[in-house]
Amino acid sequence: MANVMLSRVQQRQAQRRVRSHASHLPGGTLLRGCADAVTPARVVMANPACDLDGRQPCEHALVDGGLNKALYDYEAVLQARFDSVEQTLQAVARLPRDETFPAQAQQLTRARLGFELPAEMLKRSWIEGLDMAALYAHCLFEAVRVSAKQAPQEQDDWLHGMVIDDEFIAECGYHTLDITPCADGRLQGLLPFVLRIAPTSESVLLKAYAGALFDIDLDLSDWTQRELAQRLSARLGARYLKMAVYHYSSSAPSKEGCAAHGSDEGAARSAAITRLEQLRYGVAHAFGAGLGPDILVLGLDTDLDAIRVHLPDAQGEPSEAVAVEAAQIYRETLGMPVAQARAHIMQSVDRAAASVGSSASAGLKRLVTQLIEANLSQIEYVIQHHEGRYAHLGHGERFICVGDSIDELQMRNLYYFAHLDTLEEGAACVDVGLNIFEKLNLSRGFPVPIMVHFHYASVIPGARERAAERCKRVMRGIQARYAGRVPDGALKFALCVSDVTGAESLCLIGEYCVRSVRQEGYDA
Ligand SMILES: [Zn+2]
Numbered sequence: 001m002a003n004v005m006l007s008r009v010q011q012r013q014a015q016r017r018v019r020s021h022a023s024h025l026p027g028g029t030l031l032r033g034c035a036d037a038v039t040p041a042r043v044v045m046a047n048p049a050c051d052l053d054g055r056q057p058c059e060h061a062l063v064d065g066g067l068n069k070a071l072y073d074y075e076a077v078l079q080a081r082f083d084s085v086e087q088t089l090q091a092v093a094r095l096p097r098d099e100t101f102p103a104q105a106q107q108l109t110r111a112r113l114g115f116e117l118p119a120e121m122l123k124r125s126w127i128e129g130l131d132m133a134a135l136y137a138h139c140l141f142e143a144v145r146v147s148a149k150q151a152p153q154e155q156d157d158w159l160h161g162m163v164i165d166d167e168f169i170a171e172c173g174y175h176t177l178d179i180t181p182c183a184d185g186r187l188q189g190l191l192p193f194v195l196r197i198a199p200t201s202e203s204v205l206l207k208a209y210a211g212a213l214f215d216i217d218l219d220l221s222d223w224t225q226r227e228l229a230q231r232l233s234a235r236l237g238a239r240y241l242k243m244a245v246y247h248y249s250s251s252a253p254s255k256e257g258c259a260a261h262g263s264d265e266g267a268a269r270s271a272a273i274t275r276l277e278q279l280r281y282g283v284a285h286a287f288g289a290g291l292g293p294d295i296l297v298l299g300l301d302t303d304l305d306a307i308r309v310h311l312p313d314a315q316g317e318p319s320e321a322v323a324v325e326a327a328q329i330y331r332e333t334l335g336m337p338v339a340q341a342r343a344h345i346m347q348s349v350d351r352a353a354a355s356v357g358s359s360a361s362a363g364l365k366r367l368v369t370q371l372i373e374a375n376l377s378q379i380e381y382v383i384q385h386h387e388g389r390y391a392h393l394g395h396g397e398r399f400i401c402v403g404d405s406i407d408e409l410q411m412r413n414l415y416y417f418a419h420l421d422t423l424e425e426g427a428a429c430v431d432v433g434l435n436i437f438e439k440l441n442l443s444r445g446f447p448v449p450i451m452v453h454f455h456y457a458s459v460i461p462g463a464r465e466r467a468a469e470r471c472k473r474v475m476r477g478i479q480a481r482y483a484g485r486v487p488d489g490a491l492k493f494a495l496c497v498s499d500v501t502g503a504e505s506l507c508l509i510g511e512y513c514v515r516s517v518r519q520e521g522y523d524a
């Protein structure tokens with residue numbers, strides 16, 4: 001659910017954002033910088049932003065090197081945490097199954113992962129065997145919860161460096177930035193990595209859907225709530241901005257693009273545009289012409305994390321005609337001093353806007369300019385830390401999250417996230433997710449871990465209970481929908497709730513390792 005109330009994330013709110021200008025670190029190209037770690041042979045396609053083996057170092061004056069380092073450290077911590085689940089369980093599986101087994105298994109897991117296995121399952125293992133699939137899902141869920149719990153520390157180094165936060169969004173004239181990327185895991189690092197938007201911002205709503213096909217009615221209700229809150233507090237003038245993010249793969253366009261649109265870049269873009277038109281039409285006809293929301297279409301090349309921004313046309317409608325390409329801008333401005341590079345970005349945005357007589361306000365153009373500048377840092381991030389192009393182009397998600405977003409967990413390809421309020425409305429997104437996990441997990445005998453997560457507001461009586469009920473309802477719906485389609489017991493659930501007006505975050509309602517559709521499971 002979208003919330004307009006004061007929330008716990010305010011406690012973590014960035015103070016004044018750190019305006020870090022260019023990093024003037026001493027030279028050295030990427031390849032020289034970490035010569036021993038590099039295998040240049042892997043980069044087969046040219047990088048559109050920078051010649052990786054050229055004479056000019058890929059070090060852009062507008063890139064925040066310190067922020068990139070902090071993000072990389074965070075990515076490495078999460079990567080290690082999730083990687084060690086499989087290794088640890090393999091070690092557990094090799095332990096001798098005698099009377100010392102439960103204690104040894106717990107000790108090993110605690111030492112390596114920092115949490116324990118469900119004691120009940122270990123106790124029964126002598127007769128039932130070890131349900132490794134259930135243990136695997138349990139450990140992933142615990143790793144998610146540990147990450148959420150430690151997010152204030154682990155995200156602290158980069159959170160305050162995010163340039164696009166509540167204050168900046170307000171300066172651009174917006175009270176809400178409602179972002180819909182695809183549910184695809186490769187877009188789940190969108191906020192802090194690709195766009196350098198603080199994920200804890202009150203003005204940011206993130207609702208991912210397969211193919212970026214957001215739910216018009218839910219968006220209308222978010223728009224209504226947010227606009228009402230503005231009007232009740234007599235804040236007029238600020239607007240609602242809806243942004244849809246489609247994606248594509250420049251290395252393998254017909255294979256690693258958007259699964260929901262058959263890897264067809266054009267189809268993905270026009271579907272996003274159609275939804276935005278429908279939303280604008282809906283608001284205009286339900287509430288009055290000109291009420292918005294403003295819109296923005298973004299394209300993301302998931303191989304490079306480079307964005308492309310399509311500005312609205314003269315009527316404010318989404319258009320695919322004009323795009324500002326961040327990778328091209330990186331190339332054009334590499335070597336320029338800060339002020340000159342900034343001026344160049346601004347001119348590029350102005351030129352693109354002028355060519356369609358775009359109705360984009362000065363604030364929207366400022367936001368677009370900042371998004372492009374922010375993305376230059378991510379382009380260089382991928383150049384420095386992933387050799388210019390991700391080694392893993394395709395899906396690599398470890399679990400599915402349905403319901404509300406997990407702000408505390410931001411990383412490319414860690415999980416597939418489908419926003420939904422009810423399964424009936426969100427079934428298409430879950431279907432796409434299940435298809436991905438059929439190939440990723442079921443084909444290898446791995447289960448499909450599904451975390452059902454809903455926000456609630458503890459200031460509203462009974463809200464927590466209703467959120468918990470909704471978790472169960474969605475789980476039962478998923479079980480019924482896929483019964484017979486996936487092997488018995490392959491779907492493993494964790495049901496979690498987070499309080500948006502208090503401290504509780506990803507609190508576990510229960511874990512369900514159901515062997516059949518019958519309601520059977522253990523409460524963790
Ligand atoms: Zn919701």
Ligand SMILES: [Zn+2]
Binds near residue numbers: 210211212260261
């Ligand atoms: Zn997609």
